[in-house]
Amino acid sequence: MSEYMSGGALLRALAPELLLTSGALAMLVGTVWSPQSQRAGAAEGAERTSTMSRFAVVLCLLVGLVVVIAWGDGATGTADQRLAGDGFRWAIDLVILLGTGMSLMLIDAEQHRSGAFSPEVPVLVLFAAVGMMILAAARDLMFVFLGVELMSLAVYVLAGVNRRSGRGAEAAVKYFLLGAVSTGFLLYGIALLYGATGSTRLVDIGQWVSAHPPLSPLFIVGAALLLVGLAFKVAAAPFHLWTPDVYDGAPLPITAFMSATVKTAAFAVFARVMVEALGRASAQWHTGLWWLAVATMVVGNVFALSQRNLVRMLAYSSIAHAGYLLVTLVVGGAAATTALVFYMV
Template sequence: RMNIERSECCALMLISTAGMMIMVQAYDLIVLFLALELFSIPLYVMSGLVRGKISSEEAALKYFLLGAFSSAFLLYGVAFLYGATMHTNLAGIVSAIQGGAVQTVFLMLGVALLLVGLAFKLAVVPFHSWAPDVYQGAPTPVTGWMSVSVKIAALAALLRVFVIAFPSVAAQISPVLGVLAALTMIVGNVLALVQTDIKRLLAYSSIASAGYLLMAFVPYGQGEVASDSIAAGLFYMIGYLFASFAAWAVVAAVEKEDGKGLQIADYAGLARRHPWLAVAMMIAMVSYIGVPPTLGFWGKFYLFRTALEGGLVWLALIGLLTSLFSAYYYLRVVVVMFMQPGETEARREVWVNLLAVVSAGATLLLAFIPWQLLDLASTAFLRFP
């Protein structure tokens, strides 16, 4: 499809997955950096796999250049942290900070640069500029994979490194995280309002979701809230994963061989011709908004609860208001599918349709056991080998 070699894409995806698995288990900053590169380089290549399509080649180039730039920030951060603590291992950094034998200026510079490198992967404002163009230009299956895998890896690395190694600087970092979260929620949702291309709409939706994830992370330094912060972020990520797979599977099914069919108007009449795909997309959209009974509702509920427990009432209010704004552009897709006349055709590929239906079903069914998932998220993260 669209001149993509599936064998190449699968091989690159496996390499990227291996890097992601190493990244989320890394307890050394050098290993974290190497895993980040192993994870990212295949994504740069996959973004440009549509041969002869200028937008795909442009996406790959933009992603590579900005990705290399962000990696430099992360590596400089590791260098400053080594200069401050004489360690790159997380346990060694913790020991050095607790012992007081650190260069405070180097420590804060290292933490800030490390945050910039990981914020780029999460597409946090103002490090988000790559996401809309890359999501639009990359092959749709690659974009769907990227929208989920990159956030999972970056979030896990961010939580692990900061919660384990840097709780002592939370008082200085938390206000910055709060501002970044607020800006990301506002910018992502406001710019999504004016999008007419479904891939760009989902790209800005992904940026907004990064803001919600970051909102849970803001009070990570408050001991009594830290565990809830981690659990809420991971829980929201589970809901985002299933909703995203459902949405991107529908996009892949509706997209034409020549790359057309990506305008929101192209979804007119989808409910009449392909009701299961339309229902799957509707479930994904309402889960993104946070409407019950979906995982997205519980995900945002736990995020807002964590923010309130951390005393961040202003941030929870921004999250609530931006969620209300998001209802406009998400429900616009639903209205076009169910209420506007059209003859939208979709691919009758079993695996694509099955992914959409199964992911949408999981978004609904798992919402009936939220406490079990939250307990699983609470116990699955901070485990030393």
């Protein structure tokens, strides 16, 4: 068997993501092909956005059907282990598609009420969902970085999509700047892990850890930087400072999308990295992750009590829930991933 899968096998492994991407690109072309004129009324713009949102919901349902078929097919393994074909991936994909569809419905309802969204918003939501599904499938740190960037760039724009809101612009800038810093940690950690192990595949990193019990300082620093980048994405304390401001400034449907769907994808890749790549090095990170979970639960719940704004209170509640989910990573193993999927649903 060759080390790398053929092009056809790779396309089959990425069939749901490719279908969702194709649909999003078709919608994007549609928005460019028939741009809204300045003379068009607000009702026409709202109707176009609603049409795009409904088409996106139908597309999510279609991609969900493809995911169910792939899950039931059973022949989902890949030759070079860059992409997962297990039940964990498909279950997370379904949660992502469900959250995306519900967020699109909220966008449709909010558009009729306030007219704050443009027709490009559903397209950005779909592109973010594509990045999340790549994260759910990633068993290679290069795919992890690709998924994080595709998801994050779309969500940065979505956070400030309401151009009439000053708080939305502030939320987008804060999210972008802090997100860029976290991406730097993530990328530098990937580079150091590659320098230490000679591979970016999670399985190879796990095997290297087993073969080198006294881990090198290069590997330990790389793993620490990688965990910092992932902790930012899941809003774990003390990397949570962006969360209340961004959730409060973004439109409510986008806040719902970030708090549930984005967090699902972030925890999916966090769990896969911890179990497949760093599971055999648990002696080095177990205590640190334990304290991270405790701090996140305490900070989220304590600071939520003093909030006078409902959305900020829910933001701190989301941080507390991140702490609960970190407990599953502390436990580790198959039971942890099962509990994580159950809690996400």
